[in-house]
Amino acid sequence: MLRHLPNLLSGYRLVAFPYLLYLVYNRNESLFSVLIVVNLLTDILDGWIARRFNLQTELGAQLDSLADYGTYAAAFYGLAAFKQAELGDWMNLVWAFVAFIGAFLSVSFAKFKRSPSLHLYSTKIGGYLQGFLFIWLFTWGFWPPYFVFALLWGIASFTEGIIILFLLPEMRSNQRGLFWVLRQRR
16 A cells, blocks of 8 residues: 555645635635645655655656646645735746746647656755745745745746756656756766
8 A cells, every 4th residue: 555655645636636726716715725735745745755665656756746736736826816915016926936837847848748757856845945835825924035035946946947858858757956967968
């Protein structure tokens, strides 16, 4: 059972995605807030279990990445629906971040005809930073310095991912970062 747990947790996040969208559509901020936190925690848990017990697979990397994008999409939809008034002009940074995610996905689909599953160190750290940002926003409110830091880190990590996608001859999951990709090219 343990060997399937990371994929089951990613599967849960995929199944939860339309329900999260439904909650935003129906303006149920309290249940949305709880479930987006659960999604973020299961994202941390599935990766930790896969690495800790050496259960990493290509299928698992793809499921995790798809579930990540669904969680991101739901979180940003919730952010726009529930927090836009509170964030005001700061929402422009959110849309810039979303644009970098879109560019990253577009480059991957244009070059490799599939979703990326690079799992860079910078995007893992960014996932934690942005996950904590959503938890903070939906629990305690808006804190501009952390908001800016988390989103700028995300923009930088997706920029690194775009550069790596251009450098890779074929899609490879679980790349550590640009330094290691360049070292492998030598």
